[in-house]
Amino acid sequence: MSGFVDAHAHLGAHGDFLMPRGGADDLVRRMDALGVERTALSANAAFCSDFRLGNDQAAAAAAAHPGRIFFYAVANPHYPDGMAPELERCAGLPGFVGVKLHSTTHNVALDSSLYDPAWSWARERGCPVLVHFWAAHGLCGSGNVRKAAARWPGVKLVLAHLGGFGEAWRELLPLAAEHPRLWFDTCGSRHARGAIEGLVAGGRAGRLLYGSDAPWIDPGSQIGKVLYADIPEGARAAILGGNARRLFGWEEAKD
C-alpha cells in the first residue's frame, strides 16, 4: 500500500467544542475512505489538558493501528524538568515520529527558552518538530519562527496551517527563502483560494505536507484542497505523501 500521508492530525476530545468522531477508529475509517495510508497525529488531551494522558492516548492509537497511525509527542513548557524525559519515553514507543509544540494553548512564545529542552532534544534526535503557526500571532507568528529557527538551525521545523486564515500563506515565501529547512503543512479551515498554487509557484512544492487537522476539520475538505489544486501532478504527489515520507524517513516503505 502506498497511499497519501496526513502529516497533521489530532485525536480525542477537546474542551472548546464537540468533536463527535475523534477516536482512532473513526480516523482510520476516514483515512480508508480517502486513500490515506498513514497519519501522524498528536492527542488533543496532550496540549489542552494533560500531556502524559494525551501522549499515552496517541501512543495507544499508534499501537492499535500499526503502520497507519503515527504520533507526535507533545511537550509542555510549564513542566520543564519533565520535557526531555517525557519525549524520551515517547520516543521508545512504536509509532513515534516527532515533537509537537503548541504555543497558544501553552501561552508561551515559540522562541521562549521555556521550550529549550524540547528543541534541544529534537535536535539531538534529528526528529521533526511540528508547531502551531499563525503568521501574525505574537506567540507563534513569523517573528517567533525566525528567532526559533535561528536558535535551532539543525531542527526539522514544520509550520502548520499555512500561517492561518486568508492570505497569511504569503508569509511563508520569505520565511522559506530565509530558512530553507522549514516545512509547511496545508491544514486550515479558511485559506484563500490559490494558496497551494501560490506556494508551488514560489518553488516550495518540495516542502509542503498534506495535513488534515482531523478531527478539528474533516479530512475530506483538506485533501480536496490539494487534489483539486491547479498544480503539476508531480507537486501534488509530493504534497500528498512523497514529502512526508522523506521528512519522516519512510522512503523505503514506498513499495
Next chain:
Amino acid sequence: MRILDNHCLFGRWMKDDRDVSLKKLLSALRSMGAEHGVAVSLRGVFYDHDAGNAETLEVCRRHRELVPAATINPQHYFGRGSLPARLVRQGFRMLRFFPNLQGWTPQGVVFERVLGECAKARLPVAFPIGKASDLASQLCRIAPKGCRVVLSDVYYGGLAECIEVLRRRPEFLMEAGHTCVPGGLEVACREVGAGRVVLGTNQPLESGLGAVEAIRRSELSSRDQAAVLGGNLSRLLGGI
C-alpha cells in the same frame, strides 16, 4: 470553626506554570485549616467532562477530605438522558461550570437544559460571576424554580447585582472569597442573610488563607462566621 471550601480544582494547568496538582490542593486545604474542599478535575474542564468526572470520583474516594463536584461542558452535551441525574447517583454533590475557560455563555439553550436537569435532580450548581457583568442576572432569569445556584467567584464589582439576585431567588447562594472590598461581606450578609453565603476560594490557583482570614476578622458574629466558613455549605451538600 469548621472550614469547608466550595471552590477547589486539581489536575494540570497548561496556560502557565501554576501548580494545581492534587498534592498542591491537599496541602493548600491543610494550610488554611479546611476540613473539606469541593473539588473538580481540570481534565473535565479542558478535555472531556466524562473523563474528568471519572477522575474526580476516583480521587475523592482516595481522599475523603475532598467532596466530588462534577462538571458539564454544554458544548459537548447533546444526548437525551439526564447526566445530572446520573451524577447524583454516582455521588457528586455539586456541579461546577467553566464558561470562561471553555468559551461559552449562559445564554445557550443547552445550558438552560442542564440547569433544568440539575433542578430536577436536586444537584446544586456553581457558576462563576467574576467582575461586574450581568451574568448573575442572566442566571436569575434562566435558572428554573428550585435550581440551587451558587454564584461563584463573586468579585466586588458584581456584589450589588448578586445581592439583588439573591433577594429575587431565595434558593440561590453566593460564594465569599473574592468579595475583597471592605465591608462587602458584611453588607451581603446583612442584606440577604449569612445563611446564603458560603466559602469559595479557587484553591489551589489562589490563596485561600486571605479569604478565611477576611471572614474571621469581619464584623460578623461568631455564629455567622461559622455559617459562612462551613455550616451553610455543609447543609447545601446534604450534610458533610
